[in-house]
Amino acid sequence: MNANLADDALYRIDMMQVSASDDPSPCLGLGLAAAPPFDAGAREALKRIARQHEPVPPGSRLHEAGEPFTAIHAVRSGAVKTVRRDASGEERIVAFHLPGEFFGLSAIADGHYATSAVTLTTTAVCSLPGQHLFRLACEHAGLQRQLMRLLSGAIRTEQGQYAALAGHNAEVRLAFVLDQLRARMNHPAHAGATLRLPMTRAELGSSVGLAAETTSRLFHRFTDRGLIEARGRRITFLDPLALHHLGAPASAAEASAAAARAADHLPVVDSTCS
Amino acid sequence: MNANLADDALYRIDMMQVSASDDPSPCLGLGLAAAPPFDAGAREALKRIARQHEPVPPGSRLHEAGEPFTAIHAVRSGAVKTVRRDASGEERIVAFHLPGEFFGLSAIADGHYATSAVTLTTTAVCSLPGQHLFRLACEHAGLQRQLMRLLSGAIRTEQGQYAALAGHNAEVRLAFVLDQLRARMNHPAHAGATLRLPMTRAELGSSVGLAAETTSRLFHRFTDRGLIEARGRRITFLDPLALHHLGAPASAAEASAAAARAADHLPVVDSTCS
DNA sequence: CGGGCCGTTGACTAGATTCAAACGCGGTGG
DNA sequence: CCACCGCGTTTGAATCTAGTCAACGGCCCG
Numbered sequence: 001m002n003a004n005l006a007d008d009a010l011y012r013i014d015m016m017q018v019s020a021s022d023d024p025s026p027c028l029g030l031g032l033a034a035a036p037p038f039d040a041g042a043r044e045a046l047k048r049i050a051r052q053h054e055p056v057p058p059g060s061r062l063h064e065a066g067e068p069f070t071a072i073h074a075v076r077s078g079a080v081k082t083v084r085r086d087a088s089g090e091e092r093i094v095a096f097h098l099p100g101e102f103f104g105l106s107a108i109a110d111g112h113y114a115t116s117a118v119t120l121t122t123t124a125v126c127s128l129p130g131q132h133l134f135r136l137a138c139e140h141a142g143l144q145r146q147l148m149r150l151l152s153g154a155i156r157t158e159q160g161q162y163a164a165l166a167g168h169n170a171e172v173r174l175a176f177v178l179d180q181l182r183a184r185m186n187h188p189a190h191a192g193a194t195l196r197l198p199m200t201r202a203e204l205g206s207s208v209g210l211a212a213e214t215t216s217r218l219f220h221r222f223t224d225r226g227l228i229e230a231r232g233r234r235i236t237f238l239d240p241l242a243l244h245h246l247g248a249p250a251s252a253a254e255a256s257a258a259a260a261r262a263a264d265h266l267p268v269v270d271s272t273c274s
Numbered sequence: 275m276n277a278n279l280a281d282d283a284l285y286r287i288d289m290m291q292v293s294a295s296d297d298p299s300p301c302l303g304l305g306l307a308a309a310p311p312f313d314a315g316a317r318e319a320l321k322r323i324a325r326q327h328e329p330v331p332p333g334s335r336l337h338e339a340g341e342p343f344t345a346i347h348a349v350r351s352g353a354v355k356t357v358r359r360d361a362s363g364e365e366r367i368v369a370f371h372l373p374g375e376f377f378g379l380s381a382i383a384d385g386h387y388a389t390s391a392v393t394l395t396t397t398a399v400c401s402l403p404g405q406h407l408f409r410l411a412c413e414h415a416g417l418q419r420q421l422m423r424l425l426s427g428a429i430r431t432e433q434g435q436y437a438a439l440a441g442h443n444a445e446v447r448l449a450f451v452l453d454q455l456r457a458r459m460n461h462p463a464h465a466g467a468t469l470r471l472p473m474t475r476a477e478l479g480s481s482v483g484l485a486a487e488t489t490s491r492l493f494h495r496f497t498d499r500g501l502i503e504a505r506g507r508r509i510t511f512l513d514p515l516a517l518h519h520l521g522a523p524a525s526a527a528e529a530s531a532a533a534a535r536a537a538d539h540l541p542v543v544d545s546t547c548s
Numbered sequence: 549c550g551g552g553c554c555g556t557t558g559a560c561t562a563g564a565t566t567c568a569a570a571c572g573c574g575g576t577g578g
Numbered sequence: 579c580c581a582c583c584g585c586g587t588t589t590g591a592a593t594c595t596a597g598t599c600a601a602c603g604g605c606c607c608g
Contacts, residue, residue, distance in 0.1 A: 084437045087522045092437050106433055108426035114433060134422070138415045145408060151425035152382035158432035159380055159388060163358045163366050165439050166483035170564065200586065209440035211565055216588055232573075232587080252339060252358045252388065444596065475555065485597055490556055506555075506605075 025052060026074040026100045027126040030146045042140035049132040052076070055124040062117040062125065069107035071127040075099050078123025079198035081207075082115040093207040095161070096120075096199065098184050105154050120198040164250030165209055173208040174218045176247030178228070182237055194236040299326060300348040300374045301400040304420045316414035323406040326350070329398040336391040336399065343381035345401040349373050352397025353472035355481075356389040367481040369435070370394070370473065372458050379428050394472040438524030439483055447482040448492045450521030452502070456511055468510045 027050040028043060051071070055078065056062075062073065065084065073080075080097040082104075094115050097103045107113040108130065137144040164176045187195050197204070205215035222228045227243050229236040237243065301324040302317060325345070329352065330336075336347065339358065347354075354371040356378075368389050371377045381387040382404065411418040438450045461469050471478070479489035496502045501517050503510040511517065 084433070086437065087525060090441070090523075092440055094433050094437060106426055106430040109423050109430050110427070114430045134415075134419060138412075138418060141408075141412045144412060144418060147422070148408070148425065149383050151422065151429065152380055153384070155425065155428045155432060156380040156383050156388045158429060158436060159358070159368050162432060162436050162439065163360065163368060165436065166366055167364070167480065169562095201588095202586080206441065212587080213566080213589085214564060216586095217564095220588080248361045249364075251361060474553090486555080487557085487598080488596055491596090494556080 025050065025076060025126050026102070027052075027128050030143070030150060039140065039142055042136070042143045045136050045140065046128070046143070049136065050126055050128055052126045053124060055122050056119055058119055058121050058123075060119045060123070062119065063104065063113050065113055065116045067113050069104075069111045069113060069130055071104070071129040072102055072108070072133070073104045073117065073125045073127045074102045076124040076126055079120040080117050080123060080125070081120055081199065081203060082117050084115055091206075093203055095158075096181070096207060098181075101184070102150060102154070105151055108151075120203070160250075160252065163252065164247075168250050170210050170214055171218060171221070172247055172249055174205075174210065174215060174247075175222075175243050176250040177204065177208050178222075178235075179240070179244045179247045182240060182243075187237065187240075192236070194234055197233045197235055200233075299324060299350060299400050300376070301326075301402050304417070304424060313414065313416055316410070316417045319410050319414065320402070320417070323410065324400055324402055326400045327398060329396050330393055332393055332395050332397075334393045334397070336393065337378060337387050339387055339390045341387050343378075343385045343387060343404055345378070345403040346376055346382070346407070347378045347391070347399050347401045348376045350398040350400055353394040354391050354397060354399070355394055355473065355477060356391050358389055365480075367477055369431075370455070370481065372455075372472075375458070376424060376428070379425055382425075394477070434525065438521075442524050444484050444488055445492060445495070446521055446523055447484065448479075448489060448521075449496075449501075449517050450524040451478065451482050452496075452509075453514070453518045453521045456514060456517075461511065461514075466510070468508055471507045471509055474507075 028046050030046070062080065063070075075097050077099055079099075080103060082094045082097065083091050084094055085091050095103070097117075103117055104113060104115075106115065133147070137147055164173060168176075181197070182195075185195055187193065199207075200212075201215045201219070202212035205212050210218075219228070219230050222243070223230060225242075227237075227239045227246070229238055302320050304320065336354065337344075349371050351373055353373075354377060356368045356371065357365050358368055359365050369377070371391075377391055378387060378389075380389065407421070411421055438447060442450075455471070456469070459469055461467065473481075474486075475489045475493070476486035479486050484492075493502070493504050496517070497504060499516075501511075501513045501520070503512055
C-alpha cells in the first residue's frame, strides 16, 4: 500500500540519521542533520577545540540553570535530560537528549544556561566551548551555516513538541514521545527488537505533562492492544507503525502542494534603500 | 517590599525592550535583545539586504508550511500567528509574533518553513533573505553573533512555552500567556491602561491548548477576582502583578547561587587531539 | 436591516490527576 | 545464599478539571 511505502521511507531516513550519529564524537559533525559541506580545515579546527569527556555516572549534573554559558554539549553515549525548576519547586522535564544530539543551545542567547542538564544513565558527552566555536564559525562559512542549521533545527524540534502537547490527549502524547524515542534510538521500524529506556515512567510522563500513574496505565493499554510489550524499562515495539500513526496527529501534516506559491506576494516598499 | 522591587525592575526591563523595538525596522537591529556590538558597516549592509513590506490586511498568509525557505521575517507593526496543521486537519497555534519579533527561524534547518504564518491584524513585516543574510554574517562577526543569539533566544522562548504547557492547569496557562502578551505589548506593569488583543479567544486558548469556552470562562474568573477587565478584545490589566504571579509557576525559577559552581567537573579525556 | 463571526453561558461527559496501597525487582549487607 | 530494604511500577477508587455539545446574545460589517 501507498501509506506503507511512505512510512518505510520515513523510517529509513530515521535510521540513517541515527546510524550516522554513531560517530563517537558528534561535536565533529555538528549535528550533521542535512548537508555536510565541511571543508577539511573546518573539521580539523573543530577537532582541536572539541573536548571529549569520559563517562559519568547516572544523576550527574552537567550544568545548572543560571550558570554562565561556557560551551554547547552533545551526547556521545548514554542519555541526558534537561530540566527546569518552576516557581513551585517542581522539576519539569524539557527534553531528553540521546547520542548524537546537542543540548545547552538556549544558553547562547543571554550567556546563561536556561536549563539544568542531568545524566539519566552512564553518559559520555563532548563539548564545544562557545568562545572558540564562534571564532571558528567566523572563519569557516560552512561551519557557520551548519551551526545555524543546528540551532534552527532545535527550534523546529521544540515547536513540534509544543504542538504535540497542546490539544492532544494523554494517549496521543505518549504515543508521540515513544515513537520519537524509538526513531531516535536507532531502532528499526519493523516489529521485534527490544530496547532499554533510559528514563523512569515518571520522567517519561513528565516530559509530556502526564502523571506517572497515567503513563503506567497507558503502557498497559498499549500492551493490551498489541502495540508494545513492556517489562520495567525494557520495551519491545510490536507494532511500531500503529504506534506512529497513533502519535501522528501530533506531528505536522506534510504540506503537499505548497511549492506552487510564490514568495513575493508581499508588496515591497523599500527593497534597497540607498 | 523586596518582592515588589524585584518585580518592578523586571517590568522596567520589559518596557525598555519594547520601546527599543519601536524601531520601525527590527530587521536592522536583528532582535537587539542583549548586546548590540554592531559595527556601522554591518548595520549598513543589513539595511541594504532588508526588505520593508507595506501593511497587509488581516488573514494574509505570509508563508506556508512546506514552502522552500527564502527569508526570515520580523513584525514591524500588527501581529502574526504561526500555525501548524496536524494530521487530523486541525490548525494549532505555535506562537504569536508582535512588533519587533522574528518568525520563520525554524525554516533554516532544512530549507523549508515548518509553519504557516498568518496576519492577525493589519500588519507590516520586514524580511531578510537567507542567502544574503548568511553571506553577510560571514563578513561581520558581530552580526553572526547576534544572529546566533536570535536563534538561541527562540529556542529558549519555545522551551519556556513548553514548560508552561506541561503539567499546569488551564488557569496558570492562560495567566502565563496573558502576562507574556502584556509584557511584550509595551504595556506598563502598573494597573490601568487598556490594550486591544489582536487575537480571538479561540486563538488565545489554542496557543496554550485550551478550548475557546474554557478561555472565556477563565476570563470571567479573572475578572471576578479583579485581575483584569475585559470587554471583547479590549482588556485592562487591573492587577498585573497578581496575574504575573499566577502564571509564574510556569516560568523557570531563577537559579540564585549557581555562579559558584565551576564548569570543569567533567573529566577531560582528549582536549586538544593533535 | 440582515448575516456571520465571536463571545458567553449552561449542562453533561470523559478523561486525567490524586490519594492510597500493594507489588516486583534490584541492590546491599548479613 | 538469603533476608531485607528502597525505589519504581502497578492497580484501584474517588475527585475534579477541562472538553464537548448546544443554545443564546451581541457586535461589527456589509
